Amino acid sequence: MANAQTVAMQAIEAVNGTITTPKGFKSDGIHTKVKRKRNDLGVIYCDQPVAAAAVYTLNQIQAAPIAVTKEAIQTNGKIQAVVVNSGHANACTGKQGLTDAYEVQEKVAKTFVIQPEDIAVASTGLIGERMKMEKIIPGIEKLEPVATNQGAEQFAQAILTTDTFTKSACVQTMIDGEVVTVAGVAKGSGMIHPNMATMLGFMTTDANISHEALQRVLSNVTDQTYNRITVDGDTSTNDMVLALASAEVDHAELSETHPEWLQFVSAMQAVSESLSKQIARDGEGATKLIEVQVSGAPTDADAGKIAKQIVGSDLVKTAIYGTDANWGRIICAIGYAGVTIDPDTIDIAIGSYDTLLNSEPVMFSEEEVLAYLKGEEITIHVHLHVGEGVGKAWGCDLTYDYVRINAGYRT
Template sequence: MMKIVEGSIAKPKGFLATGLHCGIKESADSLDLGVVISEQPAVSAAVYTTNLFQAAPLHVTKQSIEKNEGKLQAVIVNSGNANACTGDRGWNDAQAMQQAVGEAFSIPTEMVGVASTGVIGEYLPMDKIQAGIRQLPPHVSEQSGPLFSKAILTTDLVEKTICVELSIDGQTITIAGAAKGSGMIHPNMATMLSFITTDAAIEPVFLQQILKKATDESFNMITVDGDTSTNDMVVVLANGLASNVMLTEQHPQAEAFYEALCFVMQDLAKKIARDGEGATKLIEVEVRQAPSIEAARQIAKSVIGSSLVKTAVYGADANWGRIICAVGYSGAQINPDLVDVLLGEIQVVKASFPVPFDEGLAKDYLEQENVKIVIDLHSGIEGAVAWGCDLTYDYVKINASYRT
């Protein structure tokens, strides 16, 4: 039985973390450099943005995981500067961050993953970053794990963390996650980073497989503004210190571990969606009875990504026509005569025709912080859920002056 527990990214056995201000951000109160480190090399897996303009840290991290046959021991993250579209210098700077962490913690350079987030097209202040990295070792601990979650934030208003425990082979397994993301969120693994640690023993190929599957059910099902960033990355580190029997596809409790991992990732994904820049509401779109899982996901993401749907929810306007339109232009092949639409439990469309409903009750429902839209296609047995947020005036204000 899985349960949510108190804890940070450093909660699983053998993990330490911290964060500090090194000077990338102007305010000394804003942490901008974080590290998570395992006491021993950890089986690692990652998924990356599909944006063709991939930032240098992604390439460096991918290269390191491949070179080490699926292992990392540490991840260094800076916020405030994305180190994207920075050419050879950006590549060299990402490698210099690797080297500095390796030297500071006495681990092989290639065992260090690198992530950056922030403004695109500006060079990293490497003198500040390298000085900050040298300050990290005395401060890493389980207790300072929450500082890592603060250090990775940009326009986020809240930290995004989750920690769960479950029993496998009679051993307590812990999975912890931290994420950042508020704007430029439309992952096709946006700016979105997620780091997950676990003390489970797991086979590398299997970890990569289930990470990709869980990503498709979590981070790839959220949107804030339809923009996919240059720096999106999800990294999992599994150091095996829980001493369970190695998890593989054949392990009798493999599905239980997957469900716990997926729960962690969906929780982080929903927190990102709720913390969308300027957002006041979390929107969930559930598609039911679709002809295929692909069609269900396609429609759910089409509706959750519609600016008109998002603004209608912000204004508490039960304008179901915008929902139907988004279903229709999603590209999924469905029967357009069979669609039902519900706002929570209030049915507004049946078999693609409007039904009478209480506008006052619908408005009251849409004014809640959590809004659910249900779309029943009556065309199959598959389903999918996507998450997003409303689109407000503040989103424009925040992004109109992002660099200033």
């Protein structure tokens, strides 16, 4: 299976595209003045209801839009429009928050003459404050989704909060001799520790796939990508990744029995990994992207768990910020990850520099490692020598600016 997956990945081509590159999708974003400057309301629109799948935050406190979107997708597994507002999370807003989310759904339905149950709703921003409905509701009427890169960029800007840049990815592959496109856009910078953060992700594809099969792909890919990033260890009330498939490409319906199934899975994986790394890179106050690669674990899941434990360690994150090759913090995180290991067979490398082999310290050049740690992308390699499991996780360094940004986030 590993070899088959590798071959499938080689059939994926990254392209310069957006969420409107897959056939059947339009988008737009506008400024309703909920936020001072940036766009704060956006929509993804399809000409007809299309197959949908979603994963949500595991936080037991979930924002009103999560409930509304879950209900919509459960109705028939299809969605025709996704409306997103930023500035207010509509979380912990009581019964009125749910009423407001339904009102947004109803207004979109009337504006675009579609069914309310075919509309997903998402929000991001401050927790505990009512949405400014007097601005959002009239704003919905001004949304004019188009199948252009400009429309996609307007949407990408509309979903941002403390993000410093928009995040998107697009790839293509061949299915039954036809070009299939998978694209995605996301936001996320702080309160990022998804098991499924404040992170929102939206993926579009013109592949022909059922709601059930798309859900299986998204759930599996999420475990290996979005759920492998951490900025600050906080899981938001609003996390959601939503995937839509328009079936605009004429190929046999995709399922596990299709001979090119793995190519589609790999395309979803490639977009999700790219978005995950962009979110980690844009962590609040971050100066470095950290990738942890773990091999030789009992299982792939164990490898991923250890990788995320390392990249989520505040001591590791601060060491990377301070350009300190403190591998002791790395092995410490390995030890409390809750995975069965052999304490005497661990290898650790920072970049290409070995610091530990078979759990024995290795002499290395502090100056060379210091120079490496001054870079913007840092990779930590761990080999456990107890199995065949492999996994990755992504995060960022922890800086003074993170404290500054979050100390004054609401005020």
